[in-house]
Amino acid sequence: MTIDQDGVTRVLQAFEQEKWDEIHLVTPGVELHLVAGVVTPTTTHTSHVPGAEGADKPSSAVVTASADAPLNAPSEDPESSTGPHNVVVQGEPIDEIVAPSPGIFWRSPSPGAPPFADVGTRIEAGAVLFIVEIMKLMNTVLAPRTGVVADVLIGNGEQVERGQVLLRIRPDGA
Amino acid sequence: MTVLNRVLVANRGEIAMRVIRACFDEGITSVLAVSEADRDSLPARAADETITIGPASATASYLSVGAVVSAALLTGCDGLHPGYGFLSERPELAEACQRRGVTFIGPPADTIRRGGDKIAARGLARSLGIPVGAGSGSIVDAAQAATVAAEVGYPVLLKAAAGGGGRGMLRVQTSEELPGSVATASSEAQAAFGDGRLYVEHYIADARHVEVQVLADSHGTVVHLGDRDCSFQRRYQKLVEEAPASAVPQELRRQIAEAAVILISALNYVGVGTVEFLVDVALNTFSFLEVNTRVQVEHPVTEMVTGIDIVREQLRVAAGKPLSFRQQDVRSNGHAIEFRVNAEAPLAGFTPSPGTLNVWAPPTGAGIRTDTHCYAGYQVPTHYDSLLAKLICHGADRNTALTLAAHALDAFTVEGVETTLPMHRALIRHPDVRDNRITTRWVEETFLPGWTRDYARNQEPAESAK
Numbered sequence: 001m002t003i004d005q006d007g008v009t010r011v012l013q014a015f016e017q018e019k020w021d022e023i024h025l026v027t028p029g030v031e032l033h034l035v036a037g038v039v040t041p042t043t044t045h046t047s048h049v050p051g052a053e054g055a056d057k058p059s060s061a062v063v064t065a066s067a068d069a070p071l072n073a074p075s076e077d078p079e080s081s082t083g084p085h086n087v088v089v090q091g092e093p094i095d096e097i098v099a100p101s102p103g104i105f106w107r108s109p110s111p112g113a114p115p116f117a118d119v120g121t122r123i124e125a126g127a128v129l130f131i132v133e134i135m136k137l138m139n140t141v142l143a144p145r146t147g148v149v150a151d152v153l154i155g156n157g158e159q160v161e162r163g164q165v166l167l168r169i170r171p172d173g174a
Numbered sequence: 175m176t177v178l179n180r181v182l183v184a185n186r187g188e189i190a191m192r193v194i195r196a197c198f199d200e201g202i203t204s205v206l207a208v209s210e211a212d213r214d215s216l217p218a219r220a221a222d223e224t225i226t227i228g229p230a231s232a233t234a235s236y237l238s239v240g241a242v243v244s245a246a247l248l249t250g251c252d253g254l255h256p257g258y259g260f261l262s263e264r265p266e267l268a269e270a271c272q273r274r275g276v277t278f279i280g281p282p283a284d285t286i287r288r289g290g291d292k293i294a295a296r297g298l299a300r301s302l303g304i305p306v307g308a309g310s311g312s313i314v315d316a317a318q319a320a321t322v323a324a325e326v327g328y329p330v331l332l333k334a335a336a337g338g339g340g341r342g343m344l345r346v347q348t349s350e351e352l353p354g355s356v357a358t359a360s361s362e363a364q365a366a367f368g369d370g371r372l373y374v375e376h377y378i379a380d381a382r383h384v385e386v387q388v389l390a391d392s393h394g395t396v397v398h399l400g401d402r403d404c405s406f407q408r409r410y411q412k413l414v415e416e417a418p419a420s421a422v423p424q425e426l427r428r429q430i431a432e433a434a435v436i437l438i439s440a441l442n443y444v445g446v447g448t449v450e451f452l453v454d455v456a457l458n459t460f461s462f463l464e465v466n467t468r469v470q471v472e473h474p475v476t477e478m479v480t481g482i483d484i485v486r487e488q489l490r491v492a493a494g495k496p497l498s499f500r501q502q503d504v505r506s507n508g509h510a511i512e513f514r515v516n517a518e519a520p521l522a523g524f525t526p527s528p529g530t531l532n533v534w535a536p537p538t539g540a541g542i543r544t545d546t547h548c549y550a551g552y553q554v555p556t557h558y559d560s561l562l563a564k565l566i567c568h569g570a571d572r573n574t575a576l577t578l579a580a581h582a583l584d585a586f587t588v589e590g591v592e593t594t595l596p597m598h599r600a601l602i603r604h605p606d607v608r609d610n611r612i613t614t615r616w617v618e619e620t621f622l623p624g625w626t627r628d629y630a631r632n633q634e635p636a637e638s639a640k
Binding site: 004006010011014018020021023024027030103111136 | 228231233234243245247248249270273365517525526528556557558560
């Protein structure tokens with residue numbers, strides 16, 4: 001991997017001049033994470049990734065060896081997920097809204113827009129609650145009945161499994 | 175002269191494989207930009223080097239100008255290939271590359287802007303004397319849309335100025351439907367492209383989608399590699415493509431190719447591009463649709479009949495070299511047909527079907543080409559589009575190609591996810607396909623209703639067809 005100080009310098013310069021918000025690059029030798037207005041991180045680790053020792057030693061303060069990055073990857077094993085929850089919770093009058101398919105959870109119609117449903121939002125039956133995106137197809141999930149959102153159990157843009165509980169709604173009259 | 179020694183491949187899937195292969199053939203080092211979901215992908219293994227540019231979500235990785243340009247800078251790349259989709263037709267990417275001293279492998283930003291904006295491109299085509307479908311420039315509101323629609327006559331198509339892939343596109347049958355459709359199409363276009371501008375076009379009932387592959391170098395040479403017929407569509411998404419467009423009369427094809435070269439020349443084009451047209455089957459006329467300023471999914475059918483490697487030529491002209499052939503060197507041999515094998519359940523409304531490919535066995539043999547990033551054991555991620563592979567079959571003539579394709583489709587074995595293969599197996603045997611009596615509505619209005627009805631009647635038509 002040809003990563004030298006020049007490459008890091010070029011990126012730092014571009015990041016400032018192009019006014020990019022955030023970049024996070026990982027190569028076998030170098031990890032570079034830049035956030036606008038923030039200088040992070042400020043330490044240089046000694047890498048224990050095989051082969052990384054041979055890479056050019058980064059001297060910039062914003063460069064870290066990427067020893068930990070691959071290990072932090074989320075488990076892809078479907079067996080490790082908690083699996084589908086029951087839709088009806090014993091003794092508690094609450095609607096649990098589940099993901100119709102695996103995919104990405106989107107709480108708002110577009111980036112930056114207010115969420116369809118937040119904790120405390122009053123939702124009419126048939127109103128849009130959230131979108132699960134699977135292979136570029138947007139599946140809109142609607143409220144089964146009128147109520148108030150009690151919980152949003154997952155963050156925007158996170159991966160969900162089929163049947164995973166994403167939202168809890170306390171129906172009217174409960 | 176620009177030099178290309180190291181190219182950042184800013185894409186994924188089968189097109190990443192394709193670009194990596196072309197880099198290899200041109201003696202260029204390939205560096206693949208991958209999201210966290212694609213670190214173990216086949217192209218990641220095939221590339222000379224890889225760099226992780228962000229999370230699985232495309233917005234923060236494959237769709238981030240900063241992520242891909244900074245990846246090129248960090249890895250010392252002198253060129254960036256955007257593939258298709260994602261950022262490939264964003265002038266902002268071409269501009270950022272230029273500012274940072276990285277060669278963008280595609281046309282200049284200004285050309286992308288003028289060619290990619292559908293309304294501007296229609297205006298340019300009209301000024302060059304190229305037929306353009308009856309319709310409007312940008313419409314400001316439903317009232318103006320109604321005026322235009324009344325002029326050109328219903329049904330009409332509403333289309334997004336920044337559009338592509340059928341998003342923001344709606345067919346409107348009557349004036350009553352129009353206001354609601356304008357609102358829907360505009361908000362869909364706004365969500366998809368950040369640009370809600372629409373235009374109105376007359377709807378041609380029996381149309382074929384015919385497009386011309388064009389290449390242009392920086393020495394002023396513009397050539398075309400002939401046409402493709404992409405009339406097999408569902409919801410404006412192509413399913414099957416052929417080269418050449420042999421059902422269209424020869425003289426009309428000549429005029430279409432000529433129009434494509436005139437338009438591309440007027441755009442000061444450098445790179446590969448496609449000019450799309452609609453052919454009105456009843457009237458035997460054509461009209462300009464749009465310009466695609468990138469390599470297209472269906473480019474292999476043209477490669478099969480011409481023997482010209484379009485992606486290698488793309489790399490050559492980006493490096494400032496002249497095209498390796500002239501117009502008079504281009505010969506079209508035989509017929510090629512491409513099938514998009516998608517991870518979708520065609521009998522269940524084409525719902526996406528991610529999962530693990532327990533069995534993956536594409537066919538092989540003379541005249542058969544499979545462009546893919548899949549392998550047995552591959553986990554099809556949920557984050558990206560559903561294209562698994564393109565099966566391309568080439569024969570001495572159309573019937574030979576169709577026969578070969580029928581056998582190749584039967585031999586293509588996939589287990590673990592639903593695919594569009596059973597649909598293709600039925601489609602290729604349909605008499606309308608043999609007779610080449612296809613319009614852009616055929617898949618949705620003729621083929622799919624019949625096939626799903628037959629399937630309901632007979633539990634295993636795909637198996638019995640074997």
